[in-house]
Amino acid sequence: MLEVKNLSCGYKDKIVLKDVSFTANPGDILCILGSNGSGKSTLIKTIIGLLDIYEGEIFVDGENTKDWPWEQRARAISYIPQSFNSTFQYKSIDIVLMGRTSYLGFASSPSKEDEKIADEAMERLKISYLRDKVYSKLSGGERQLVKIAQALAQRSNIIIMDEPTNNLDFGNQIVLFKHIKQCADLGITILMATHFPEQAFLYGTKALLVKDGRAIEIDRPNENLTESEIQNLYCVEVKVVELDVEDKTIKMCLPIL
Numbered sequence: 334m335l336e337v338k339n340l341s342c343g344y345k346d347k348i349v350l351k352d353v354s355f356t357a358n359p360g361d362i363l364c365i366l367g368s369n370g371s372g373k374s375t376l377i378k379t380i381i382g383l384l385d386i387y388e389g390e391i392f393v394d395g396e397n398t399k400d401w402p403w404e405q406r407a408r409a410i411s412y413i414p415q416s417f418n419s420t421f422q423y424k425s426i427d428i429v430l431m432g433r434t435s436y437l438g439f440a441s442s443p444s445k446e447d448e449k450i451a452d453e454a455m456e457r458l459k460i461s462y463l464r465d466k467v468y469s470k471l472s473g474g475e476r477q478l479v480k481i482a483q484a485l486a487q488r489s490n491i492i493i494m495d496e497p498t499n500n501l502d503f504g505n506q507i508v509l510f511k512h513i514k515q516c517a518d519l520g521i522t523i524l525m526a527t528h529f530p531e532q533a534f535l536y537g538t539k540a541l542l543v544k545d546g547r548a549i550e551i552d553r554p555n556e557n558l559t560e561s562e563i564q565n566l567y568c569v570e571v572k573v574v575e576l577d578v579e580d581k582t583i584k585m586c587l588p589i590l
């Protein structure tokens with residue numbers, strides 16, 4: 334469980350977000366929405382400890398993370414950046430094994446047990462066929478799946494993704510969301526920044542709307558995220574329509590040109 338309380342964050346000479354509070358429980362998929370430059374990545378980088386906190390607190394399972402060493406943070410929270418590539422000729426399994434780094438002693442290499450955990454993570458995502466392929470030669474979608482396997486091998490209860498569907502084709506976006514939902518069903522807490530309100534409608538159990546230095550938490554976006562909130566967030570006219578598909582009502586967000 335991740336709790337952010339009255340958080341202010343930003344850079345040396347600039348506060349980007351003020352007084353942000355939200356909670357993400359096990360199994361939640363919390364979609365962070367906001368226009369370019371609104372502060373989504375800044376918030377994520379602060380949660381994972383890459384940026385210092387100005388004010389406020391971040392709790393994981395009730396524990397304040399302020400003085401956590403990096404290993405403890407890495408075991409609790411996995412981070413999948415917008416794009417990750419490697420100039421080294423790492424095999425995919427090596428990238429997944431990097432998820433075990435926080436469990437290794439100084440200068441020690443992964444054990445048989447670490448390899449087993451990494452292989453299991455790849456099997457769970459049905460990507461064992463990528464095991465010995467060179468990571469830098471995989472497609473964008475395959476790379477995202479390998480990074481999710483790394484997060485699973487890390488055995489953290491929280492996975493944070495910055496625009497995970499960036500550069501993915503329509504089919505691969507759907508495949509990726511199947512896997513994200515699987516992780517949430519395992520009780521993992523997912524936070525993801527996205528540029529698509531539909532992803533919040535379709536998959537989000539919560540949404541966080543980031544605008545003008547503030548963030549508003551919305552529970553069950555499919556029911557509670559409104560057309561006017563989306564218009565206000567992106568400063569464009571949109572229409573939210575409802576479709577009955579099988580036994581569900583699904584919301585779509587259409588631009589008005």
Ligand SMILES: Nc1ncnc2c1ncn2[C@@H]1O[C@H](COP(=O)(O)OP(=O)(O)OP(=O)(O)O)[C@@H](O)[C@H]1O
Nearest residue numbers: 344345347349367368369370371372373374375376
């Ligand atoms: N290293 C930095 N130093 C100072 N300001 C920065 C730095 N990185 C980002 N910013 C500024 O912080 C603000 C928020 O940027 P951030 O990258 O968090 O936005 P974002 O919502 O993730 O944007 P996008 O959707 O375009 O990825 C922007 O005004 C940006 O210019």
